[in-house]
Every structure is written in structure tokens, then in C-alpha cells.
Amino acid sequence: MxxxxxxxxxxxxxxxxxxxxxxxxxxxxxxxxxxxxxxxxxxxxxxxxxxxxxxxxxxxxxxxxxxxxxxxxxxxxxxxxxxxxxxxxxxxxxxxxxxxxxxxxxxxxxxxxxxxxxxxxxxxxxxxxKTILQDIGVLKTEDNQLTYFNNVAGLGYDGYIVNKLKSLKKFGAISYLLAGIYGLLFYKKSIFKIIFNDKVIETNCLMAIFGICKFSGGGMQFTENVNTSDGLLDITIAKNLTFLDLVLNLPKLYSGKIVHHKKVATYKTKQITVIPQTTKPFIQADGELVGTGAVSVEIVEKAVNFCVK
Structure with a gap:
């Protein structure tokens, strides 16, 4: 045996x-x-x-x-x-x-x-x-590294925050807010070329978010109408949002209403490529740094069972 x-x-x-x-x-x-x-x-x-x-x-x-x-x-x-x-x-x-x-x-x-x-x-x-068969995302970075994610990934401002968090972790739960404020003051936006569903968008971009689930960054919601097993990535592109825009809309970051802001666009897609044109921003997956620069993202449908309520 x-x-x-x-x-x-x-x-x-x-x-x-x-x-x-x-x-x-x-x-x-x-x-x-x-x-x-x-x-x-x-x-x-x-x-x-x-x-x-x-x-x-x-x-x-x-x-x-x-x-x-x-x-x-x-x-x-x-x-x-x-x-x-x-x-x-x-x-x-x-x-x-x-x-x-x-x-x-x-x-x-x-x-x-x-x-x-x-x-x-x-x-x-x-x-x-009691389980749900959830989708999983997969990121491919410039050096052909593959990283899977089960929650939310992104690049730009949120990657910058994740990088900053490393030095702020000792402050516990408030560290997310501290990192977020620091990022608002010091993160420099850059132009992203975003390709998906036969569309090409070139825009000055604060961040591009790829979501499977709803919450990231200590309870912020950048995606809406999330279905964790519909075979689609929930994309949020935060364009030229300013420090003031974000401060005035802080409650909306936590309620999910930020997606209705005129400088924010949302899409659903199975595959997306983001090519930063001027800088090499940090890429994060589930709050972990996974690389810098360009990234392409796909969905693996109904990949793993998770125990849920």
C-alpha cells in the first residue's frame, strides 16, 4: 500500500x-x-x-x-x-x-x-x-514571470503603496492609510497603453486594477458587480485622479462608489495588457510586489475550490 x-x-x-x-x-x-x-x-x-x-x-x-x-x-x-x-x-x-x-x-x-x-x-x-469554485488571475511580467492571484492585482499607485507598506507594517491596520496618503503625495502618474477586447486606450493613469474579488488595500473597493466565478476580470482604470479628487472621495474608496467617478472607467474582459509608456511602475498581486513595468493578465476559469460561508 x-x-x-x-x-x-x-x-x-x-x-x-x-x-x-x-x-x-x-x-x-x-x-x-x-x-x-x-x-x-x-x-x-x-x-x-x-x-x-x-x-x-x-x-x-x-x-x-x-x-x-x-x-x-x-x-x-x-x-x-x-x-x-x-x-x-x-x-x-x-x-x-x-x-x-x-x-x-x-x-x-x-x-x-x-x-x-x-x-x-x-x-x-x-x-x-461548503465551497465555491473560484476563478484565478494570472499575471505575466516583462521577464516572462508568471504570478497567480486570487483577489486583486494592479499596477501604478496601488503597487507604489504596497512597496511603501513594507516600511510601515509596524503601525498595524493604520499602515494602509499611511501608505495611501504617502502615495498620494509622492506617486507620479504616467501614461499607460492599455489593450483589451480589440480596444487600445492611451491615457495618463493613476492605476489599473484587475479584480476577481471585491476588496483590496485594507478594505478599499475598486471594482463593482464582482462575480468571482464568471470567467471575467473586473478592470478599473483610474485615470488622471488628483490628490484632491482622492481626498474628497475617500469614503467612496471604501464604499465602492469611486467607480462612478468621471475619471474612473470599468470594464470586464478575459485578457488585458498594460504597457506603461514613461515609467516602470510597481506591479502588485494580492498585496505582494511581483515586478515592474508592462504586464499582461488572463483569467483561469473556475480554478480552485475555496471554503466559504
């Missing part, structure tokens, strides 16, 4: 980022274990040891026969787990399921599905195993 046969098909493999959870990880890990035991969930686990370690851990787990993965951490941990799943070649990605136990400052992906930022409640959701 092979090792793979021994793994219960309902068993979970947990990948935990011990640096998330605002320095209280050991206490949170105890709480996670108690709740898993209470729900009689069978699991093995591993802690990440270095940046992007999740990718290797996921692939090893799948190779051993696991088909259910739990991501313990923030949006970055989940992003790396998703990349591990999408990059592996052992099984079809649609045969795999991800559950999320959110820790850390930024948890934007869970907001689309109203998953509470709470250990006990998130494990309750995982135990019920």
Missing part, C-alpha cells in the same frame, strides 16, 4: 505563517488546534520558514496525497498557497480545496465572502466544507 493511500481524503494539510498574527502566534496556534480538535478535523501541518515557502509546502502536501489545504495567515500567505496550487502539475487544480484561517493585518480576500476574521468561526466554516 502506497503512502498516498494512507492519507484520509478528508484530511487537511495546514500551512501556517508564524510571523502573522501580530506577534501572538503561539497563543493563536493553540486556539486553532483546540478548535480543530473540537470539530474532529484530521490534519497535518507545517510552518513557513522563509518567504514563499508556502509554494514548496503545498506541492509536497499534494504530492503526498493531500487535496485539502488550510492557509493560516494573511492575504500574502493565501496568495503563496494559491501559487503553490496553480504551479503544481500533480492534479487538476479544481480537485483541490483551500480553507482560510485569517491572521495578520491585511485580510481582504475573506471580506468578499463575509468570512469573519475569527479563528473559531473560520474553522466552523471550513468544517462545513
Amino acid at each position: 502506497s503512502h498516498i493511500d494512507k492519507i484520509n481524503i478528508n484530511s487537511w494539510f495546514i500551512i501556517a505563517n508564524s510571523t502573522s498574527g501580530n506577534g501572538d502566534f503561539s497563543k493563536q496556534w493553540k486556539e486553532i488546534q483546540q478548535n480543530l480538535k473540537h470539530k474532529n478535523l484530521d490534519y497535518s501541518f507545517a510552518f513557513t520558514q522563509f518567504s514563499k515557502h508556502e509554494v514548496d509546502l503545498v506541492q509536497n502536501a499534494i504530492n503526498k496525497g493531500f487535496r485539502n489545504i488550510i492557509s493560516v495567515g494573511g492575504d500574502g500567505t493565501l496568495h503563496n498557497v494559491v501559487n503553490g496550487i496553480m504551479l503544481q502539475r500533480y492534479v487538476k487544480t479544481s480537485e483541490l480545496t483551500i480553507g482560510v484561517i485569517p491572521l495578520g493585518t491585511g485580510n481582504d480576500w475573506i471580506k468578499t465572502y463575509n468570512i469573519p476574521n475569527n479563528i473559531e468561526k473560520s474553522i466552523e466554516i471550513i468544517s462545513k466544507k
Whole structure:
């Protein structure tokens, strides 16, 4: 009997980022274990040891026969787990399921599905195993690097903010706002050439956003009418928005009404290419920096199962 046969098909493999959870990880890990035991969930686990370690851990787990993965951490941990799943070649990605136990400052992906930022409640959701087969986006940068994303990606102002966040993380949840304000003051807009659906748009652009889910940047909403499994990217092009425009419309960034601003355009498409003409702006995917310069983005339809409410 092979090792793979021994793994219960309902068993979970947990990948935990011990640096998330605002320095209280050991206490949170105890709480996670108690709740898993209470729900009689069978699991093995591993802690990440270095940046992007999740990718290797996921692939090893799948190779051993696991088909259910739990991501313990923030949006970055989940992003790396998703990349591990999408990059592996052992099984079809649609045969795999991800559950999320959110820790850390930024948890934007869970907001689309109203998953509470709470250990006990998130494990309750995982135990019920009600899933949605969600689309996943894939970015290709100038150096032909592929990065998958499960929430929101973009380039321009939002990439600049993600880069700035690295030095502000110590301020916790307010760090997003601080980085956003810093970006408004110092980010220089550039002309983007944007190609999709036989259209070519050349415009002075603050940022171009590619969304699968609804929230990014600590709860901001740049996309509307989001359907996470319709096979389409939700594109938002924020054109020549000024510092004043954004300050006056700050509540609309959080309510999603910013998409109705006359300097903002939204589209739906399966594929898009953005070529910055004057600068090499940062590209971010799920709040992780993935490159600079031009990018092309596609959708992988109904790619992975996620446990949702």
C-alpha cells in the first residue's frame, strides 16, 4: 500500500505563517488546534520558514496525497498557497480545496465572502466544507514571470503603496492609510497603453486594477458587480485622479462608489495588457510586489475550490 493511500481524503494539510498574527502566534496556534480538535478535523501541518515557502509546502502536501489545504495567515500567505496550487502539475487544480484561517493585518480576500476574521468561526466554516469554485488571475511580467492571484492585482499607485507598506507594517491596520496618503503625495502618474477586447486606450493613469474579488488595500473597493466565478476580470482604470479628487472621495474608496467617478472607467474582459509608456511602475498581486513595468493578465476559469460561508 502506497503512502498516498494512507492519507484520509478528508484530511487537511495546514500551512501556517508564524510571523502573522501580530506577534501572538503561539497563543493563536493553540486556539486553532483546540478548535480543530473540537470539530474532529484530521490534519497535518507545517510552518513557513522563509518567504514563499508556502509554494514548496503545498506541492509536497499534494504530492503526498493531500487535496485539502488550510492557509493560516494573511492575504500574502493565501496568495503563496494559491501559487503553490496553480504551479503544481500533480492534479487538476479544481480537485483541490483551500480553507482560510485569517491572521495578520491585511485580510481582504475573506471580506468578499463575509468570512469573519475569527479563528473559531473560520474553522466552523471550513468544517462545513461548503465551497465555491473560484476563478484565478494570472499575471505575466516583462521577464516572462508568471504570478497567480486570487483577489486583486494592479499596477501604478496601488503597487507604489504596497512597496511603501513594507516600511510601515509596524503601525498595524493604520499602515494602509499611511501608505495611501504617502502615495498620494509622492506617486507620479504616467501614461499607460492599455489593450483589451480589440480596444487600445492611451491615457495618463493613476492605476489599473484587475479584480476577481471585491476588496483590496485594507478594505478599499475598486471594482463593482464582482462575480468571482464568471470567467471575467473586473478592470478599473483610474485615470488622471488628483490628490484632491482622492481626498474628497475617500469614503467612496471604501464604499465602492469611486467607480462612478468621471475619471474612473470599468470594464470586464478575459485578457488585458498594460504597457506603461514613461515609467516602470510597481506591479502588485494580492498585496505582494511581483515586478515592474508592462504586464499582461488572463483569467483561469473556475480554478480552485475555496471554503466559504
